[in-house]
Every structure is written in structure tokens, then in C-alpha cells.
Amino acid sequence: MTNTLTRPRASVAVRDGIAPARYRAYTLHNIDQLPQYALLDDEQRWAIEVVGRVLPFKTNSYVCSELIDWKAVPDDPMFVLNFPQREMLRPEHFERVEHALRRYGDGSPEFEAVVTEVRRDLNPHPAGQLEHNVPDLYGERLRGMQHKYRETVLFFPSNGQTCHAYCTFCFRWPQFIGDDSLKFAMREAQLLVEYLRTHREVTDVLFTGGDPMVMSARNLARYLDPLLQSDIPHVRTIRIGTKALAYWPYRFLTDSDADEVLALFRRIVQRGFHLAVMAHFNHPRELSTPAVEEAIARVRATGAEIRTQSPIMRRINDDPAVWARLWQRQVELGCIPYYMFVARDTGAQHYFAVPLVRAWRIFREAYASVSGLARTVRGPSMSTDPGKVHVLGEARAGGQRVLALQFLQARNPDWALRPFFAEWDEGACWLDELRPAFGEAEFFFEPELRAMFGRRP
8 A cells, every 4th residue: 555645746646636836925025926916906006015014914826826716806805814905004004104115115214113113003912922921941031932821832933933825814923024022933942842841731732833834844843853752741732833724735735845744743643642733724715625625634644633723803704604614614624623713902903803792693603503513613712811711602690781701721720611701892802891790890810810910911
């Protein structure tokens, strides 16, 4: 029997009927070379020029040829997901950047100063990522790691701090703008191993970025092998957060080292680790091509599990029918629906945000229309400073209509699954916009959080 992980790249294409594809990225520097760019009008192109200098922009040949419906532009959800729109900056920010671009020109110190000021207004590190999540090892801050929840450590390999294409909603947009003061990245995997040795409470390590799957198989192994070779019995799960299955499935099919990547996955599983590929799919169209179907099948054949997640976003997927199709299709392909998130309070949140009550209604209607196999999904969930807050929905207590919530994960594990209540508010989009119900001055966790960090969530 032929080993699917070692056969030549050409035979993969012949067997699966999938021709090798050449990856080509498009950014502001070469976007005029994208054939479909000619379909956009002057106003749309100018918006890309202005917004793309504040929020990072990168698309690629696969996204543009296979996922975007150019006849439906500018309203096509995959176009909005990948191309900057004018309204992704608030009017005052757009006007400041536009004026500076025309007056000083791109790359000038004066223009860069304006862009930096605007970026600082966009809450580049929400939920205490920079202040509260970076751990210490022997007195040294590990800027390439985060340790917020007791059992899980996030690791940001320095070679994985980009993506095959950038999502316009991305809450990690500061990773891509070239400002080292805003970036999480680490070159030394040995520091991760040493940190794990001293923290026996950790069971899971999440490799994230950017996207670790932009790395070559050799570089990916350079980060993973030290963990595989170390004797740390309490670490049992390795997670890899990636958008590659959606934005470049050929990473697992016909890239020159696709087989080596899959061999590495298999080696992780054979070493006794649970390998979870945390795949980001935001719209059913990302699951519609032969390439993604085959890529998912090849990843699963290694013994890895694929869990799927996405934020709920206006103009992209704020429709229960879209979510039901998304979850059902994922189950059909052998993936496990995992999370519906709420758009984080950073970057273009004002453009994408869906109010919490509406997000809950969409989730509830979609959840009610799929089978039990798709009901592994949890949400809507906010990744806030104190933890992952699950919006449970409407409740009535003491004659009042209130919004019920609970933590799925928390800085203090004792907060998990303790219901708490906020005043009913159909406009609130984030935890800090909610007020405690029943006349309470604060939510139950706030005194302890304040003692931890000296401020509200």
C-alpha cells in the first residue's frame, strides 16, 4: 500500500484530481497586478490604499480565484473578509490618514506618525494580552508566550508571524504591522520547554501567531520537536491555530513540503500527544472547494483532530442559516464545531460587531436547526480580560428581564460556570458595556480581578 505521507507530490495531484497550485500573495505593493483589481472602482481602490496602511492587508491567488464572488462585490462576504473597506476606520480616523497620505506621502515620518497615533486608538492589545498574559521565567518576561488560563499556554513562533491572507477583522492585527513593541514572538523553543517544566498545571500548548502553518515543515519541526523529545508528562495536548485550510489548503496538498508537514503531524500523534488543529472558518464558502475537502481529509488521516471556530460578524456571517450550513458542512467533513466568538474590542470592531443579544439569537436559531453532532459548538463567547464569557441568553428573575452569562474559562478557574446576570441591553457589544442586574454595583468577579490588576475588565 502506498504511504500517503511520503509519495511524490505529482502523484498526490494525479490521484486526487487536484493540480499543484502556485501561491501568490497580493499586498498594497503589488495589488495592481491582481487581475480582478480592475473590477473595482476608484473609490474602492482608494479605500484599500488608505485603510490598508493602518490595518494590515494581504490576499492571495486562491482566495481571489476560488472564494470571492466578484460579481457580488462589494457586498460579497469573502471580499469584505479579505479587502479593506472605508468604514473599517471610523470617519475621523479615515480622514486623518487620508489627509496625511495626500499631504506627506507614504513612508514619510509625518505620515507614519499619524498612522501610529490612529493604531494606538484601536486598542491593539485587548483583554490584557500585553499587560496580564505574558509570563515570567526566572524573572525574564517571555514576550513570545501568553499564559492566561491555568491549563493552556500560547506560544508565538517568530517564523509564524504572518498568514497566507489577512482577515479584515483580525484581533491580532498588531502582529503584522512591523511594530516590534506590539508583537508577540519567540525564537527559542527551549524556553517554552523550560517554562512548561516549571508549570505542572499546564496540559495544553497552543502554537499560534500569525499562522504557524506559513512556516516550512523544517521550521515547524524546529519548534515542535523539542516539546516532543522532552519528558513533560503533564503536557498531553498540542494545538495549532491556523487559517491555512481556508486560505491556502494546498499547504497540505501540493506545497513542496506538504508531505513532511503531515508526517510531522503523524509523529506528534504517535508520540502519544493529542493533536488538535484549531481551524478558522468564517463562511461556508471556505469549505466549498475540492482542495479544502482533500486537505481536511489528509490532515485527519494523520490522527489529528480538527476543531473549528469563528467570530460572528456583520456583513460576513450574521445569519443563522449561514451558521447552520457552516456547522453542518464541518461535521460532514469530519471536523468538530467548537466556538462562535464575538468580535473582539480591537481594530475594526465597530464595523463587524454584532450586539450580544442579537448574536445569542442567531446562535440559538442556528443551533436549533442542526443535529446533535453539530451541537458541540459553544457560544457566543467573548474573550475578555477576566476570561471567556459565554452569553447564555434571556432569563427572568425577580420579575426582571436580564441577560444570563457565565465563564467558560477564567483567570480564576473557580469562576467557571458560575451564572451571573446583566441588565437587559440589546445594544451592548462587549462586557464593559453591560451593567450588573438587580442593582448590584459590580459583577461577582470584579473585586478579585481588581485585586489582581487594579482595574475593571
